Amino acid sequence: MAFTAPSAIKPFEKKLWLASPTMHGPELDYMREAYETNWMSTVGANLNEIEAQIAKKLGVGHAVALGAGTAALHLATKLAGERLYGQARPNEGTLRGRIVLASDVTFDASVNPIAYEDGEAVFIDTERETWNMDPAALERGFEMFPEAKLVVLAHLYGTPGRFEEIRAICRRHGALIVEDAAESLGAQVLLDGAWRETGSLGDYNCISFNGNKIITGSSGGMFLTDSREDADKVRKWSTQSREAAPWYQHEEIGYNYRMSNVIAGVVRGQIPYLEEHIAQKRAIWERYREGLRDLPLSMNPFDERTTRPNFWLSCLLIDEEAMCPQVRDDRKALYRPEKGKSCPTEILETLAAYNAEGRPIWKPMHMQPIYASHAFVTASGSGRGQSNAYLDGGAETDVGMDLFRRGLCLPSDNKMTPEQQDAVIELIRCCFR
Numbered sequence: 001m002a003f004t005a006p007s008a009i010k011p012f013e014k015k016l017w018l019a020s021p022t023m024h025g026p027e028l029d030y031m032r033e034a035y036e037t038n039w040m041s042t043v044g045a046n047l048n049e050i051e052a053q054i055a056k057k058l059g060v061g062h063a064v065a066l067g068a069g070t071a072a073l074h075l076a077t078k079l080a081g082e083r084l085y086g087q088a089r090p091n092e093g094t095l096r097g098r099i100v101l102a103s104d105v106t107f108d109a110s111v112n113p114i115a116y117e118d119g120e121a122v123f124i125d126t127e128r129e130t131w132n133m134d135p136a137a138l139e140r141g142f143e144m145f146p147e148a149k150l151v152v153l154a155h156l157y158g159t160p161g162r163f164e165e166i167r168a169i170c171r172r173h174g175a176l177i178v179e180d181a182a183e184s185l186g187a188q189v190l191l192d193g194a195w196r197e198t199g200s201l202g203d204y205n206c207i208s209f210n211g212n213k214i215i216t217g218s219s220g221g222m223f224l225t226d227s228r229e230d231a232d233k234v235r236k237w238s239t240q241s242r243e244a245a246p247w248y249q250h251e252e253i254g255y256n257y258r259m260s261n262v263i264a265g266v267v268r269g270q271i272p273y274l275e276e277h278i279a280q281k282r283a284i285w286e287r288y289r290e291g292l293r294d295l296p297l298s299m300n301p302f303d304e305r306t307t308r309p310n311f312w313l314s315c316l317l318i319d320e321e322a323m324c325p326q327v328r329d330d331r332k333a334l335y336r337p338e339k340g341k342s343c344p345t346e347i348l349e350t351l352a353a354y355n356a357e358g359r360p361i362w363k364p365m366h367m368q369p370i371y372a373s374h375a376f377v378t379a380s381g382s383g384r385g386q387s388n389a390y391l392d393g394g395a396e397t398d399v400g401m402d403l404f405r406r407g408l409c410l411p412s413d414n415k416m417t418p419e420q421q422d423a424v425i426e427l428i429r430c431c432f433r
């Protein structure tokens with residue numbers, strides 16, 4: 001075996017997490033206030049406060065607090081569908097029979113709402129420079145699917161991609177953008193010469209307060225918009241779509257998607273710590289970069305001139321020449337250790353053996369069994385069926401697949417001490433010996 005356990009490193013007594021909640025105290029005060037004033041409901045001061053504070057912070061007119069980022073994405077996608085194609089029958093989605101172009105390397109919650117609304121996602125490949133949607137592949141997507149009028153765009157691991165270019169392409173094709181900023185709250189993009197917050201950039205914008213996010217409510221999410229009308233609609237849909245009548249009157253399909261005032265108390269307590277969390281995450285990313293500098297790998301990249309990531313997760317990508325053989329099926333992975341080389345599976349298993357949590361790069365949507373029949377577009381055209389048994393051996397053609405194969409997310413918890421992080425770095429170094 002290539003890996004030799006360094007005797008100086010003991011398994012971490014308390015598990016080192018990828019990203020876990022970091023509480024500060026005020027969260028409990030606001031939760032208690034909800035309890036003591038009996039606003040144990042989906043209305044209350046905490047909700048009003050966090051909606052006002054987040055709208056102000058992100059520079060948008062309106063914020064609507066919801067039970068999850070996924071709920072925000074669903075209602076954002078539905079709003080877009082209604083605007084583009086009109087109101088649907090109660091038993092049909094607004095995107096029935098419609099194509100939606102979507103980020104490929106992301107968490108499935110970004111794109112599942114397209115299916116909730118009966119639409120068909122077409123996945124757009126990723127660029128190496130930022131690990132986000134490739135503008136060239138998006139342009140190809142519009143060539144292949146000129147009828148597409150909606151793009152769902154996620155910012156991976158808190159790093160925004162080339163938003164200005166993507167927006168220009170969407171505008172040229174008359175397409176709307178649903179922005180998934182679940183992982184990137186606090187990250188910024190230079191747009192039209194000014195720094196703008198992710199979560200305010202699209203036509204419909206979403207953030208998440210899931211327990212692993214940069215700030216959390218334990219769960220929760222938000223829909224963000226400049227449109228009063230859209231905000232009102234999301235509020236209505238999220239509380240069962242009641243019409244203005246003395247009884248329960250329903251003329252649209254409704255959802256129970258509103259955030260609780262207790263959860264909002266947690267979010268309210270967290271908001272003042274967003275910048276501190278970003279600074280901690282940045283320091284973690286930089287310490288990994290320094291500590292791993294001489295190894296055959298690179299960190300998750302970003303464009304310093306046009307983006308300010310929130311550094312939610314630190315990730316690495318192993319150089320091709322330094323990859324030991326690794327195979328994966330749909331559930332398991334195997335590798336063969338080689339001197340001087342490693343692979344994500346070896347590093348993840350090593351970290352796990354020492355009680356530290358890592359994770360493979362999010363498996364691209366076009367590789368997911370659930371979406372195997374959906375189209376996938378790379379910068380050179382269709383990403384499906386591009387090898388030829390008579391011409392080559394079936395080489396990989398897409399970036400997402402390559403990132404998944406060679407990349408992994410590292411323990412990025414903002415409570416990790418520098419000493420603990422140095423031990424993680426040493427474990428990674430050992431994998432390459």
Ligand SMILES: Cc1ncc(COP(=O)(O)O)c(C=O)c1O
Pocket residue numbers: 068069070071106107109110154180182183207208209210219220221
């Ligand atoms: C990119 C992305 N989109 C959407 C979500 C869904 O957010 P939530 O868990 O709040 O529903 C997550 C994470 O959970 C995510 O990482």
